[in-house]
Amino acid sequence: MSGTNSADRILAILDVFTEERLEWTPEELMAELGYSRPTLYRYIKSLKEAGFLASMPGGCMTLGPRVVEMDYLMQKSDRLVCLGEPYLQQLCDDHPASSLLVRWYGSKLLCVASECSTPNALSSYPRGRPMPLARGAISRAIMAYLPRRQLEPMIAQNLKEFASIGLGSTSDEVMICMKQIRRQGVAIAYGEVTPGVVGIAAPIFSDSNAPIAALCVTIEARETDEKRLERISDQVRAAAANISAELGKYPNQTLEEKPFRRQA
Amino acid sequence: MSGTNSADRILAILDVFTEERLEWTPEELMAELGYSRPTLYRYIKSLKEAGFLASMPGGCMTLGPRVVEMDYLMQKSDRLVCLGEPYLQQLCDDHPASSLLVRWYGSKLLCVASECSTPNALSSYPRGRPMPLARGAISRAIMAYLPRRQLEPMIAQNLKEFASIGLGSTSDEVMICMKQIRRQGVAIAYGEVTPGVVGIAAPIFSDSNAPIAALCVTIEARETDEKRLERISDQVRAAAANISAELGKYPNQTLEEKPFRRQA
DNA sequence: GACGATAATCTCAGATGATGAGATTTTATC
DNA sequence: GATAAAATCTCATCATCTGAGATTATCGTC
Numbered sequence: 001m002s003g004t005n006s007a008d009r010i011l012a013i014l015d016v017f018t019e020e021r022l023e024w025t026p027e028e029l030m031a032e033l034g035y036s037r038p039t040l041y042r043y044i045k046s047l048k049e050a051g052f053l054a055s056m057p058g059g060c061m062t063l064g065p066r067v068v069e070m071d072y073l074m075q076k077s078d079r080l081v082c083l084g085e086p087y088l089q090q091l092c093d094d095h096p097a098s099s100l101l102v103r104w105y106g107s108k109l110l111c112v113a114s115e116c117s118t119p120n121a122l123s124s125y126p127r128g129r130p131m132p133l134a135r136g137a138i139s140r141a142i143m144a145y146l147p148r149r150q151l152e153p154m155i156a157q158n159l160k161e162f163a164s165i166g167l168g169s170t171s172d173e174v175m176i177c178m179k180q181i182r183r184q185g186v187a188i189a190y191g192e193v194t195p196g197v198v199g200i201a202a203p204i205f206s207d208s209n210a211p212i213a214a215l216c217v218t219i220e221a222r223e224t225d226e227k228r229l230e231r232i233s234d235q236v237r238a239a240a241a242n243i244s245a246e247l248g249k250y251p252n253q254t255l256e257e258k259p260f261r262r263q264a
Numbered sequence: 265m266s267g268t269n270s271a272d273r274i275l276a277i278l279d280v281f282t283e284e285r286l287e288w289t290p291e292e293l294m295a296e297l298g299y300s301r302p303t304l305y306r307y308i309k310s311l312k313e314a315g316f317l318a319s320m321p322g323g324c325m326t327l328g329p330r331v332v333e334m335d336y337l338m339q340k341s342d343r344l345v346c347l348g349e350p351y352l353q354q355l356c357d358d359h360p361a362s363s364l365l366v367r368w369y370g371s372k373l374l375c376v377a378s379e380c381s382t383p384n385a386l387s388s389y390p391r392g393r394p395m396p397l398a399r400g401a402i403s404r405a406i407m408a409y410l411p412r413r414q415l416e417p418m419i420a421q422n423l424k425e426f427a428s429i430g431l432g433s434t435s436d437e438v439m440i441c442m443k444q445i446r447r448q449g450v451a452i453a454y455g456e457v458t459p460g461v462v463g464i465a466a467p468i469f470s471d472s473n474a475p476i477a478a479l480c481v482t483i484e485a486r487e488t489d490e491k492r493l494e495r496i497s498d499q500v501r502a503a504a505a506n507i508s509a510e511l512g513k514y515p516n517q518t519l520e521e522k523p524f525r526r527q528a
Numbered sequence: 529g530a531c532g533a534t535a536a537t538c539t540c541a542g543a544t545g546a547t548g549a550g551a552t553t554t555t556a557t558c
Numbered sequence: 559g560a561t562a563a564a565a566t567c568t569c570a571t572c573a574t575c576t577g578a579g580a581t582t583a584t585c586g587t588c
Contacts, residue, residue: 004574005306005310005574005575006270006271006546006547006574006575007270007274007306007307007310007311008310008313008314010271010274010275011274011310011311011314011316014314014334015314017334017337018337019337019340019341022337022338022341026564026565027564036547036548036549037548037549037565037566038547038548038549038565038566038567039546039547039548041564041565041566042269042271042546042547042566043271045565045566046269046271046272046275047271047275049272050272050275050278050279052275056470059563059564062338062341063334063337063338065367065372065374065376067331067334067335067338068335068338068339068374068376068391068392069374069392069394070278070281070327070331070335070392071331071332071334071335071391071392072390072391072392072393073281073282073283073286073327073392074286074326074327074331074332075332075392076283077283077286077326103329108329110329110332110333112329112332126336127332127335127336128332128333128334128335128336128337128339129336130333206320268545269545269546270545270546270574270575270576290535290536291535299576299577300576300577300578301536301537301577301578302536302537302538302576302577302578303575303576303577305535305536305537306537306575306576309536309537323534323535
């Protein structure tokens, strides 16, 4: 399906650069990807010219500065990040905690912004770090609001995960949990991602539509009590709702186009 | 030259996403790039599958989360950033200033890390923001150490820039300035990038070889005097030298490969 | 829940541009 | 300046890319 067209073959080169392996020689890439020498060099040339790859002294290739530039572009333009940042700040001011903004994309959760008010950053999830799906408050805050036809297969697929967390051993039981989350407006998880850390997350909706992200506060269990938990829940729920609402309001640059599209 | 092969045509799609314009509909992309509908959709599909693009509600495309993830990878792996960070911190602790680490790539300067100890961030250059070439201390700190055959055409090309800064009106005069920078080990620029702000930069060398980056401190002119400027210069020069030296020491993951390569 | 409109994908022929073996040039190393 | 390694070039073959139009999926609306 993919790999037969050169588009995918080029992009596949970038895929081999992982957290474990960030430097590759052309020779190694040839071996790994199975491309011929001239082809590989052609691809590399294109990627280098575009700035996605860069040569290191020694002939090694690494990811190039274009990546940094693009991330800057995204960060500056991402409405979710821009709108969410003040809330992250506020939550950290009010509690000894970390606050994060996490996007849901495809089958991944990706932290796109975070703040922290505790000395040793609780969350090991700065911007750019993908998070485990189907574990923790964040994932459930989003899942709970997916349309049934997306939710059901997802539950079925991760049933053993859910069972191990104690959410229930059957799809129906898990569905009840999800329903409860919808009623509460927040998902709370005790030590699912990091032991001893509580996560409180609420979904953020795109355009009054589908859940696309979550706002989450993580706090040491021993720093919390029933009352604070409730207060955090209220704040997270409200903040997420506000962000969702503001996302609905189209921003300046697309103000002229969007209302038109909606009528048309 | 480029644009005739599909590698470049695909990557060209990512190029149209700029700070000014971060959302494109397929229709607009077709018009902008001149690709046919099926071709564009094919490309988009590949880019979306790879995570470089994402669909927004409304049909608009934006840069995708893969970009964020890749930047995280780079940041975590970039020896320059890892090694430099503590020095940035130190410099900001010692002075009411901004400190930045800037990479030189191709014909661009790109900030890859920055710290700031003044309330209102002096430098408007966070990670990812490209900087003007041929202006400011950073660019000169790097240029001065380029091999002559690279330096001379570059000077010739930017002669009017240099003249407007007051570095000299002929190549020879500029060359003398560069020589002086090499003697001093730092480049100092008064208000070239931002009015009223002094920049003090020293080059960082890859592998005891070519200048690949610069460490820079920017500070309000009115916060400085002759003495502090000298102290900053010394610190910047020393820090840059340290970073260069440490870059020379190969890191863990390539320890086995590199010494071999050098002998071979 | 069905309709209409728009968006996205598919089909398929032609031909253009991609491919890789090997030669050649460039670049680093001593 | 000589040697070895790395990167690029040449070119014939043919696979794969392309684009017009038809078709199907998706969305919003009633």
